[in-house]
Amino acid sequence: MSFISLMGALEIGLIFALVALGVLISFRILNFPDLTADGSFPLGGAVAATLIAGGHDPWMATGVAMVAGAGAGFVTGWLNVRLNILQLLASILVMIALYSINLRIMGAPNVPLIGEPTVFAPFLPADGDAGYWIQPLVLAVIVVIAKLALDAYFASQSGLAMRATGANPRMARSQGISTDRAVLTGMAISNALIALGGALYVQTQGGSDISMGIGTIVVGLAAVIIGETLIPSRSLWVATLAAVIGAILYRLFIALALTADFIGLQAQDLNLITAVLVGFALVLPAFKARLRKTLGGIGK
Amino acid sequence: MMRAQNLTKTFNPGTPIENRALRGLDLDIPTGQFVTVIGSNGAGKSTFLNAISGDLAVDQGSIHIDDNDVTRQNAWQRAGLVARVFQDPMAGTCEGLSIEENLSLAWQRGARRGLRRAVTPALREEFRARLSTLKLGLESRLSDRMGLLSGGQRQAVSLLMASLKPSRILLLDEHTAALDPRTAAFVLELTDQIVADGKLTTLMVTHSMRQALDHGDRTVMLHQGRVVLDVSGEERARLDVPHLLAMFEQTRGETLDDDALLLG
Ligand SMILES: Nc1ncnc2c1ncn2[C@@H]1O[C@H](COP(=O)(O)OP(=O)(O)O)[C@@H](O)[C@H]1O
Numbered sequence: 261m262s263f264i265s266l267m268g269a270l271e272i273g274l275i276f277a278l279v280a281l282g283v284l285i286s287f288r289i290l291n292f293p294d295l296t297a298d299g300s301f302p303l304g305g306a307v308a309a310t311l312i313a314g315g316h317d318p319w320m321a322t323g324v325a326m327v328a329g330a331g332a333g334f335v336t337g338w339l340n341v342r343l344n345i346l347q348l349l350a351s352i353l354v355m356i357a358l359y360s361i362n363l364r365i366m367g368a369p370n371v372p373l374i375g376e377p378t379v380f381a382p383f384l385p386a387d388g389d390a391g392y393w394i395q396p397l398v399l400a401v402i403v404v405i406a407k408l409a410l411d412a413y414f415a416s417q418s419g420l421a422m423r424a425t426g427a428n429p430r431m432a433r434s435q436g437i438s439t440d441r442a443v444l445t446g447m448a449i450s451n452a453l454i455a456l457g458g459a460l461y462v463q464t465q466g467g468s469d470i471s472m473g474i475g476t477i478v479v480g481l482a483a484v485i486i487g488e489t490l491i492p493s494r495s496l497w498v499a500t501l502a503a504v505i506g507a508i509l510y511r512l513f514i515a516l517a518l519t520a521d522f523i524g525l526q527a528q529d530l531n532l533i534t535a536v537l538v539g540f541a542l543v544l545p546a547f548k549a550r551l552r553k554t555l556g557g558i559g560k
Numbered sequence: 561m562m563r564a565q566n567l568t569k570t571f572n573p574g575t576p577i578e579n580r581a582l583r584g585l586d587l588d589i590p591t592g593q594f595v596t597v598i599g600s601n602g603a604g605k606s607t608f609l610n611a612i613s614g615d616l617a618v619d620q621g622s623i624h625i626d627d628n629d630v631t632r633q634n635a636w637q638r639a640g641l642v643a644r645v646f647q648d649p650m651a652g653t654c655e656g657l658s659i660e661e662n663l664s665l666a667w668q669r670g671a672r673r674g675l676r677r678a679v680t681p682a683l684r685e686e687f688r689a690r691l692s693t694l695k696l697g698l699e700s701r702l703s704d705r706m707g708l709l710s711g712g713q714r715q716a717v718s719l720l721m722a723s724l725k726p727s728r729i730l731l732l733d734e735h736t737a738a739l740d741p742r743t744a745a746f747v748l749e750l751t752d753q754i755v756a757d758g759k760l761t762t763l764m765v766t767h768s769m770r771q772a773l774d775h776g777d778r779t780v781m782l783h784q785g786r787v788v789l790d791v792s793g794e795e796r797a798r799l800d801v802p803h804l805l806a807m808f809e810q811t812r813g814e815t816l817d818d819d820a821l822l823l824g
Pocket residue numbers: 571572579580581599600601602603604605606607608
């Protein structure tokens with residue numbers, strides 16, 4: 261694998277680190293299985309690309325994309341806590357609705373950003389060279405800021421209330437925590453991060469596309485699960501670190517698998533590989549336990 | 561002061577499994593009184609406590625805590641007034657959070673939660689001092705996960721959490737039932753101490769008639785969602801377990817007769 265394709269994989273890995281942080285909040289902290297990501301990731305992309313193509317400042321466009329993502333997460337949470345729609349179903353409804361909304365926002369199935377300014381533009385050298393390592397660097401700074409901000413939040417009174425809401429809602433309420441509000445806030449933060457990922461993705465890939473969201477949630481989950489498997493820990497700052505590392509390793513692994521010609525894998529096989537990987541990681545703990553039991557039985 | 565008036569609660573109304581758990585329950589508890597509650601399984605004791613805490617909305621009736629009509633408030637809105645310890649040691653704490661984080665959650669009970677740090681060095685000192693009163697050595701394990709503690713230890717911490725901030729009523733629902741006899745005795749002793757220290761208005765459900773008479777100032781018996789016996793003072797002091805048991809059987813017999821009449 262060449263240095264440039266390695267940097268490319270790192271770039272996408274860092275973007276999916278933001279998705280993984282979002283998934284960590286919904287699935288692990290709030291205990292809310294949320295598939296909104298497949299809609300909120302392209303939503304972030306659609307909003308950012310459309311605004312940038314319309315001549316707006318890329319940072320502003322990225323900020324608006326995050327707000328839009330927060331709105332999407334809020335709606336999913338609201339469908340669940342106010343209308344009592346099952347969590348998974350609520351998120352699927354929003355995901356489907358976002359497909360139409362994203363098309364409306366872009367006004368076309370894709371919005372190219374060739375030659376438009378991006379958040380990376382100020383850092384890139386004028387002659388256009390050496391961009392391949394500056395973009396990952398800028399992304400790394402953004403990911404580190406997001407990770408540290410989350411760590412700080414979850415150590416705060418409000419963040420602790422959110423963790424209690426996911427872990428033991430009845431206890432949380434008995435301590436005066438509005439669990440509904442905590443779920444809405446958490447879902448908003450989660451999908452704002454995922455939309456931020458989408459907004460940065462279109463700026464590294466030269467445009468947004470309506471189908472760019474397919475499989476986002478599975479990749480995010482894969483990152484979280486890989487992270488947890490490699491760096492198991494109960495402490496939250498380690499969990500956020502693990503999610504980030506999981507996302508990066510996952511993309512590097514995919515890049516390796518794709519460049520190894522003898523395997524014969526192609527880009528369109530990506531979702532299949534991811535699904536198999538996540539499925540494997542999900543049954544692994546149970547399989548390990550059974551194996552231990554069997555081996556223990558033999559030992560006797 | 562806690563005043564419950566004419567509380568009714570029916571589960572699954574209009575279905576074959578309709579269950580009238582509360583049927584016009586009245587109870588007045590003056591400030592500072594420690595009331596023990598007994599009653600057979602399914603008498604409505606837990607339902608009553610859940611109604612006071614706001615975990616359950618009642619169908620009819622009203623609940624006042626001091627001058628506040630809390631009948632229509634959610635559990636989290638009432639939390640500043642109500643402290644509680646659950647029967648299940650797992651229910652009252654978050655096992656994935658550390659001891660100090662659990663205490664911090666209770667420290668903010670009923671208060672606004674902002675972006676300030678949940679556990680500060682000053683707070684940690686406070687928690688350490690409070691935990692040392694339990695004499696369980698937990699003061700040196702502040703950052704241990706709650707899940708590492710035994711059931712008795714968790715129940716003791718739950719009690720401490722319930723008394724960390726002032727409340728207008730403390731609800732204890734068979735909070736020693738899941739513990740072995742020695743641990744149960746310890747937690748019960750701790751309960752007496754915490755209630756006495758804080759002069760807490762308390763409602764304690766127990767499955768043991770002995771406990772019901774030995775602790776607190778007043779004993780009520782629930783049956784079929786109503787208060788069927790209410791003793792305090794001299795009368796209660798003279799009461800013994802066999803007496804109480806006899807009264808218990810008597811009320812049961814009477815209600816059976818009532819039902820027989822209704823059926824006839
Ligand atoms: N959530 C519920 N749904 C349906 N029935 C319930 C529910 N909670 C309690 N009950 C029923 O209401 C009655 C009173 O229960 P409870 O208050 O738990 O009794 P106890 O006095 O043993 O604590 C019981 O018959 C119980 O089966």
